[in-house]
Amino acid sequence: MSPHLGVLALQGAFREHRLRLEILGARVREVRLPADLEGLQGLVLPGGESTTIAGLMTAAGLWDPIRAFHAAGGALWGSCAGLILLAREVEGAPPQFGRQDRLALLDATARRNAFGRQADSFRVPLQIRGLDAPFPAVFIRAPVIERPGPSVEVLAEYGGRAVLVRQGRLLACAFHPELTADARLHELFLRLVAAPVPT
Ligand code: GLN
Numbered sequence: 001m002s003p004h005l006g007v008l009a010l011q012g013a014f015r016e017h018r019l020r021l022e023i024l025g026a027r028v029r030e031v032r033l034p035a036d037l038e039g040l041q042g043l044v045l046p047g048g049e050s051t052t053i054a055g056l057m058t059a060a061g062l063w064d065p066i067r068a069f070h071a072a073g074g075a076l077w078g079s080c081a082g083l084i085l086l087a088r089e090v091e092g093a094p095p096q097f098g099r100q101d102r103l104a105l106l107d108a109t110a111r112r113n114a115f116g117r118q119a120d121s122f123r124v125p126l127q128i129r130g131l132d133a134p135f136p137a138v139f140i141r142a143p144v145i146e147r148p149g150p151s152v153e154v155l156a157e158y159g160g161r162a163v164l165v166r167q168g169r170l171l172a173c174a175f176h177p178e179l180t181a182d183a184r185l186h187e188l189f190l191r192l193v194a195a196p197v198p199t
Contacts, residue, residue: 004195006031006040008124010056012048012081016178034065042193045082047140047176050112051093053081054101063103070105073197075169077189083172084110084143092143099182106172108165109151114144114174126175128156128164128184136182137163137175144174169197 002025007014009030018028029036031072033045043066045053048078054185055170057063070076078086087110090100102110115122118141125134137158145162156164156173163174177185 002027003041003190004029004039005137005193006037006043008053008057008062008082009044010060011052012046013079013176013178014044014048017046017079017186019042020178020183021190022055024183024190025187026190033060034062034111037065037069037074040069042077042189043069043078045078045085046178046187047061047080047082050084050090051097051100053085057085057102063101067103067105068152068168071101073169075171075172075193076105077171077187077192078106079173079178080140080142080176083145084112085176086110086170086172088146088149089147091146104171106165106167107152108162108167108172109146110143111146112143113141114140114161115142117141124158126156126158130155130188131184135177135184136178136180137173138179138189139163139175142160142174145172164190169195 086106089109092112093100123141126137
């Protein structure tokens with residue numbers, strides 16, 4: 001049976017994630033409301049603008065339902081802004097917005113815009129643990145992952161900073177794998193979804 005996945009579709013690059021997962025054989029539903037999580041095995045939190053997505057998540061009442069979804073075994077993958085939403089702590093947010101809302105499921109700190117502004121966005125061949133050839137990673141006003149806890153496995157670093165991590169049924173990357181033709185990270189997430197849920 002093909003997995004049934006969701007893509008948080010409030011803002012950002014959700015269409016690209018959806019398309020890629022569908023090409024790989026998954027059934028995909030766009031998630032905008034808590035009821036949309038029903039019956040899914042995994043959820044992608046796309047890149048975009050994390051303060052905007054967070055505000056829309058509050059309006060939709062999605063924070064606790066996504067935490068409950070994960071607690072019940074649902075796999076989560078946050079890319080870029082999605083990583084920021086997963087983190088336990090967030091640094092580098094514009095102070096005028098106050099403390100940034102977040103799911104606080106990934107035991108790490110996300111530092112926003114760690115590589116600078118839009119003009120400092122870049123594409124780089126990235127060595128990823130478990131992959132033979134480098135992955136073409138697109139970084140757009142990307143965060144980095146700091147202070148990963150003991151249960152967080154760092155799968156890739158760029159410039160000595162963690163940019164791809166896994167923690168149980170949770171995957172987080174600082175870059176945009178949905179904006180390249182390379183499907184290997186989406187395949188990795190599908191394997192994580194298919195792995196048995198620990199009881
Ligand atoms: N800089 C954005 C933020 O902090 C994230 C950028 C992205 O998702 N490409 O929300």
